[in-house]
Amino acid sequence: FEIGDTIQLTLYDGNKKIPFTxxxxxxxxxxxxxxxxxDEVLQQLITETNPASAIYIxxxxxxxxxxxxxxxxxxxxxxxxxxKSYDEELGIAKQLIRTIQxxxxxxxxxxxxIGYISLINxxxxxxxxxxxxxxxxxxxxxxxxxxxxxxxxxxMFFTLGTLVLSLTIGNGLGYLLVRIIIxxxxxxxxxxxxxxxxxxxxxxxxxxxxxxxTVFVNRYIHKQSLVERMRD
Numbered sequence: 183f184e185i186g187d188t189i190q191l192t193l194y195d196g197n198k199k200i201p202f203t204x205x206x207x208x209x210x211x212x213x214x215x216x217x218x219x220x221d222e223v224l225q226q227l228i229t230e231t232n233p234a235s236a237i238y239i240x241x242x243x244x245x246x247x248x249x250x251x252x253x254x255x256x257x258x259x260x261x262x263x264x265x266k267s268y269d270e271e272l273g274i275a276k277q278l279i280r281t282i283q284x285x286x287x288x289x290x291x292x293x294x295x296i297g298y299i300s301l302i303n304x305x306x307x308x309x310x311x312x313x314x315x316x317x318x319x320x321x322x323x324x325x326x327x328x329x330x331x332x333x334x335x336x337x338m339f340f341t342l343g344t345l346v347l348s349l350t351i352g353n354g355l356g357y358l359l360v361r362i363i364i365x366x367x368x369x370x371x372x373x374x375x376x377x378x379x380x381x382x383x384x385x386x387x388x389x390x391x392x393x394x395x396t397v398f399v400n401r402y403i404h405k406q407s408l409v410e411r412m413r414d
Contacts, residue, residue: 185209191217195228202227298391301340305399308336316403329403334396341392345385353381 183189183206193200210218224233241249250267257265309316320329353376360374 196231200227302395330400337392337396
């Protein structure tokens with residue numbers, strides 16, 4: 183539907199069918215299959231039946247629990263009524279969101295561990311391939327400190343590359359995915375919020391991980407003596 187469209191509906195007043203034709207004047211984000219009509223117009227069309235299907239009750243915070251208990255008692259006495267309280271519905275929604283978040287975060291942790299293992303393998307392989315070359319460099323004057331700095335800079339190259347790709351392509355694809363979800367209404371998402379906290383955690387985790395990998399690789403290299411490395 184678009185604003186200005188003419189729609190035809192059938193209203194029911196008891197057993198009586200009332201054809202209704204109206205023009206769509208505005209839209210809300212409440213539901214795709216719900217239409218709102220002015221109360222005065224509805225009362226003119228339906229005269230025999232009470233069309234109320236839901237009652238929303240707002241109370242002062244200090245009286246919430248008391249009113250909730252009384253309404254809950256009324257609901258239990260009459261099975262035609264169904265009662266939902268805001269705090270319970272909010273709790274259910276938050277629990278659902280937490281379940282989805284923990285599932286996705288768990289998947290991301292697994293992917294992160296695989297990424298760290300791949301990074302460690304890449305750096306160790308690079309060192310093993312150049313072990314004799316590094317041994318020769320140390321033999322002609324490259325100090326252990328300079329070797330650590332070189333390994334650290336190589337690691338920072340991988341780290342910066344990871345962060346650049348994550349913060350540009352990764353965030354860009356994430357924003358694009360959210361916009362697609364909003365436009366297609368696959369999920370009940372209406373706005374995009376940049377994940378600042380998650381981004382900071384990513385940066386800290388990658389940097390700390392890189393430092394740990396650098397220390398590990400450096401210790402791995404120095405397990406062998408300089409002569410053994412040059413001989414290999």
